[in-house]
Amino acid sequence: xxxxxxxxxxxxxLIFDRDIVLFQDIILLIFKTRHFLLQKYxxxxxxxxxxxxxxxxxxxxK
Numbered sequence: 001x002x003x004x005x006x007x008x009x010x011x012x013x014l015i016f017d018r019d020i021v022l023f024q025d026i027i028l029l030i031f032k033t034r035h036f037l038l039q040k041y042x043x044x045x046x047x048x049x050x051x052x053x054x055x056x057x058x059x060x061x062k
Contacts (some may be wrong), residue, residue, distance in 0.1 A: 011048065 010026055027045060 007044070007048075011051075 005029065027048060
């Protein structure tokens with residue numbers, strides 16, 4: 001759960017910095033280095049992508 005919390009913290013930080021490409025790279029790195037988390041929380045990355053797309057459509061991220 002700490003890794004997920006850290007991931008959400010990184011998400012918020014990078015959304016405010018508007019650096020989504022770097023954020024996606026960090027997420028992929030986290031899940032590649034912790035394969036058990038990818039198995040256990042395989043929907044997290046999809047949820048994050050939907051969240052980013054939603055913010056983009058709303059206009060929070062340009």
